[in-house]
Amino acid sequence: MPSTRDALLDAATGLLDKGGPEAVTLREVGRRAGVSHNAPYKHFADKEALLAAVAARELKRQRWAAPGVGLRNALTAYVAWALAHPARFKLVFGTWHTGSAELAAAAGGANAAFVGAVATAQQGGELPAGEPARVAALVRSVAHGAVDLALAGHLAAGGKGGADPQDLVDDLLDHLAEAAR
Amino acid sequence: MPSTRDALLDAATGLLDKGGPEAVTLREVGRRAGVSHNAPYKHFADKEALLAAVAARELKRQRWAAPGVGLRNALTAYVAWALAHPARFKLVFGTWHTGSAELAAAAGGANAAFVGAVATAQQGGELPAGEPARVAALVRSVAHGAVDLALAGHLAAGGKGGADPQDLVDDLLDHLAEAAR
DNA sequence: ACCTGAACACCGTTCAAGT
């Protein structure tokens, strides 16, 4: 049986998926977890700390950047996760007024593994040379930006030249492989 | 002297810049505009409609994608605008529960001009061939994603391989020029 | 047509208390 803390995180995640951060009311979170409307304050400083814990847990669960996962698979998993859980994606990369050490650590770990996948691809000649962290930032920016634009409906409004995020990531990898030749 | 509607939009934009969408309370908007706390309802259906109008006005004011502006200048202006006004950037590309025709039209106009700049660059041999709208989407994704990751603090946390959004945009353009050779 | 003031339901947060 889950701890009260985990029950609160589960309830918050469910509400987040359903209606975004503003749908995550501490009262409804408590109700779903079977506790009073302010029991959350015994586990989290305030609403933002609760949301930061949800974001950190989400990042830690991410397998897209696990060591040993190839670059293309990692990117495909990242894009699929973001499109499947847009509210979590927006939350993780949203603006935080309070710096959460747990959240920063989780983000750093995922990024380090992804840089490793990029370095391997560089050694295989699939990507141009250069500082791996910087090439990784370029590739991540395309995947992240394509997803965010797609979620906002700013991508391929018309039929011509339509491209989903995965297509754009593939285009980038093709162009980079060409530039590395 | 500005109309009440414009005064409301100005007040809302100021509050948005200061503390994000949740800082935009209709009560404070009214106070700043010199009207009662629910006068906004005579001009906008609800709070989200007011924010949608702010976003649409912001997009229409954008000059980064005006016809005739070169690709590099357009991207530099886009990045500079986003970094200078992060809350507006987040709002424009946020999730809308109510589809605003005004907002969609403004977004489509800016995008069309940007596709034109990309097509011109392709003809000059600076970008690879291909459907202009699709190449434009790739370039926009980098600029957008790099800014969003930078604002979230997920870019270049360490010192090594550090790159700001403008650097990443330049990297992509360089690689694409190489691939087009 | 545009605005005001009272009212309602809801929410985040705090506090005094309970086990």
Add this chain to the structure above:
DNA sequence: ACCTGAACACCGTTCAAGT
């Protein structure tokens, strides 16, 4: 240590009414 219930200030929205 963890939880509850009342209370406070605040907010979005509605409504009856004023000019």
